[in-house]
Amino acid sequence: MTAPATEFLLDVRGVAKRFGEHPVLTGADLLVPRGSVVAVLGKSGTGKSVFLKCLAGIVTPDAGEIRFDGRVLDAGNASARAEFRRRCSYLFQSNALFDSLTALENVALPLESTTQVPNAEIRERSLEALRQLELDRHRDVHPAQLSGGMQKRLALARAIVTRPELVLFDEPTAGLDPLRRNSVFEMVAKYQRQFGFTAVLVTHDVPEALAVSDRIALLDAGRMRFQGTPAEFSRSDDPAVRSFRDSAAALRDTIAALRRGETLPSEEPS
Amino acid sequence: MIETLGRTALAVVGELGDFTLFAGRSLASAVGSRKLGRRIMRALYEQGVRCLPVILIVGVFTGLVLGLQGYYVLSRYGSTSVLGELVSLTLVRELAPVLAALMLVGQAGSALAAELGIQRNSEQIDALETMGASPHAYLIAPRIIAAAVSFPVQTAFFSLIGIWGGYLSGSLLLPLQGGIYWASVHAAVGWPDLRECLLKAVVFGLLTIAICAHNGYNTHRRSRATGARAVSASTTRAVVVSCIAVLAADYLITSLLVRS
Numbered sequence: 001m002t003a004p005a006t007e008f009l010l011d012v013r014g015v016a017k018r019f020g021e022h023p024v025l026t027g028a029d030l031l032v033p034r035g036s037v038v039a040v041l042g043k044s045g046t047g048k049s050v051f052l053k054c055l056a057g058i059v060t061p062d063a064g065e066i067r068f069d070g071r072v073l074d075a076g077n078a079s080a081r082a083e084f085r086r087r088c089s090y091l092f093q094s095n096a097l098f099d100s101l102t103a104l105e106n107v108a109l110p111l112e113s114t115t116q117v118p119n120a121e122i123r124e125r126s127l128e129a130l131r132q133l134e135l136d137r138h139r140d141v142h143p144a145q146l147s148g149g150m151q152k153r154l155a156l157a158r159a160i161v162t163r164p165e166l167v168l169f170d171e172p173t174a175g176l177d178p179l180r181r182n183s184v185f186e187m188v189a190k191y192q193r194q195f196g197f198t199a200v201l202v203t204h205d206v207p208e209a210l211a212v213s214d215r216i217a218l219l220d221a222g223r224m225r226f227q228g229t230p231a232e233f234s235r236s237d238d239p240a241v242r243s244f245r246d247s248a249a250a251l252r253d254t255i256a257a258l259r260r261g262e263t264l265p266s267e268e269p270s
Numbered sequence: 271m272i273e274t275l276g277r278t279a280l281a282v283v284g285e286l287g288d289f290t291l292f293a294g295r296s297l298a299s300a301v302g303s304r305k306l307g308r309r310i311m312r313a314l315y316e317q318g319v320r321c322l323p324v325i326l327i328v329g330v331f332t333g334l335v336l337g338l339q340g341y342y343v344l345s346r347y348g349s350t351s352v353l354g355e356l357v358s359l360t361l362v363r364e365l366a367p368v369l370a371a372l373m374l375v376g377q378a379g380s381a382l383a384a385e386l387g388i389q390r391n392s393e394q395i396d397a398l399e400t401m402g403a404s405p406h407a408y409l410i411a412p413r414i415i416a417a418a419v420s421f422p423v424q425t426a427f428f429s430l431i432g433i434w435g436g437y438l439s440g441s442l443l444l445p446l447q448g449g450i451y452w453a454s455v456h457a458a459v460g461w462p463d464l465r466e467c468l469l470k471a472v473v474f475g476l477l478t479i480a481i482c483a484h485n486g487y488n489t490h491r492r493s494r495a496t497g498a499r500a501v502s503a504s505t506t507r508a509v510v511v512s513c514i515a516v517l518a519a520d521y522l523i524t525s526l527l528v529r530s
Binding site for chain 2: 053056082085086088089090092094096097098099109110113
């Protein structure tokens, strides 16, 4: 029997994770409406990637509940986890492409490994995914022979070939220059509209996240400090949100002060 | 002291249990796995064809040395006519399975451990899991199944080329007649010897490739090293543990077969 569709495709409550003595997540919540793009912001080292890996099942949380389409994902519910994996794709920060396989073989891999789709259809769907991401000319090339941006597109082609309902993006712009960064965000926005998947995007690029997302969440000290629309994020008076949101302006003020030869407050003798 | 011993013993038992589950899960995952045949063929090429030159080189030199040493020892007793028996039985029963396995661990096993370690570090194994694909079915099972085929074939080549090496020593470099050498080989090697040889090769193949795969796959669990150092540590450990396992398994199989 199919459960009735809920408003939120993903409903995360109180996820906690510690590594040894170091608590990374202390009770993180997240609501992801269907068909939306939710950006999870946070400073480096705040546990954004760990949070996303908890959602994907790569890391097992110590506490908390994750519901996908109304069904709880936990170790005791193998069928729910298997269904989640069938309907969800994960885009790794490092792309995690198989370097011994060609671009076409990389894209075909999820279909070959997890479905009973005939070989001819696998090839057709994989070529179609490559065409949609303008990589069809490079189908016989290995990932190492592609540029960084093309590898990112190839990873996205592999992620969408199974026609997922949810795509998890782990810092898709890490290590890219501003032009490539913008093109990755454009790519996310364009294909999210084209394929209609729900997306959770972990990043620390505030302006771009505000531009492409329907909702913003700010992870701070192991918890979601803020969840709301980009407009609410822009208006929020929460000190953590303000410091994150205004970090670029604060940097500009600091540099301007240094150029004027002023002493910074932190440098004044005590 | 006792506490350390106890902790070590528990760790060894835990590791053995983990390894057994890993090998069992890998073989079970092969059932119904798609395109398994293609991946086995690729593994056969890597473990078989690519390792054959090393096997042939080591095999011929082993036979040459056995022929040389055997001839001078046997000549003291006037028994050089059984040189073929000495070389062939030594190779078929013991040296070919053991040395071929050690060579394959050095080439194919170390490569497998390093490859899996790098795949673990670069999140390729995590990627398979997030796709819902079984890394055991995709990466491990084809290698273990291929080992059960490639190790006996490599061992057979090792034995053949080694026996021929013994002939080179005894009959071309030394004055033993070729016909006597080959007649002695023919009379000595029987079905029980071949069965022992093949049994050892299959066991060594399954054991060593599973050990190398287990070490590479669990590279991320190494607490004392990360990144490239973890891959290096996993590969070294895979080779050392595999070599010890080959020698221990050889003793066990030999003692069981000798008694029966």
